[in-house]
Amino acid sequence: MAIFNLNVNGKKTQVDLDPATPVLWVLRDHLNLVGTKYGCGIAQCGACTIHLDGVATRSCLLPVAAVGNKAITTIEGLSENGDHPVQKAWLEHDVPQCGYCQAGQIMTAVAFLKNNPHPSDEEIETAMNGNLCRCGTYLRIRAAVKTASKS
Template sequence: MAAINLNVNGKNQSVDVDPKTPMLWVLREHLNLVGTKYGCGIAQCGACTIHVDGVAVRSCQLPVSVMENKSITTIEGLTENGDHPVQKAWLEHDVPQCGYCQTGQIMTAAALLSTTPNPTDEEIETAMNGNICRCGTYLRIKAAVKTAATANS
């Protein structure tokens, strides 16, 4: 166990955990931020995607010990009122079916648009490729990313 200082969603917080604990479980069980999901635990499904210094990463393979002095954003901190252009586009296209993977999808899409405001189809496919949706909502995910990109420009 070790005390680790984190900056999550703009707030400084300290957790006392095994330094090897993946960020996913620190968020879910120590900070009660459960919007970041456990899907596979081996960085293959994308349900646990968060932003670290603005970059989309898989939190299930990220030891908490390397997270000090970094700016961590989860779905709960993406916006205060759920009105990020990606979130709005998600509602407009009514993307989710079961909904479990969608926070990870939204976090990946938001990171893409922050560096590539007007992505091509291929750029969207490449960026979103690691986020699995078992309900198969991929068509709407792509359409929503395009809508969010238009709203951005």
């Protein structure tokens, strides 16, 4: 067990736990931030995507000890009222079906658009290819990322 001082969604918080604990479970079990989802546990599906200093990161394999001073942003901290341009684009295109993978999709899209605000269709596909959606909402995700890139 060890104490970690984390910066999650702009708030400083302290946790005392096994240093190997993945950030996914720190968020879900210790901080009650359940928007970040468990899908595979091996960084293959993208449902657990968070931002570490703005960089899209798979939280299911990231030990809390590796976070250091980096700021963690989760879907809950993306915007005050769900009005981030990417969230708005998601609503405009009514993307979700079951919705389980969508927080991870949005987090991937936000980090991607920050570095590449006006991507081509191919760049969108490459950036989003790591996030699985069994419902098959890929076309709407593509369209929503495109819309967000224009806003």
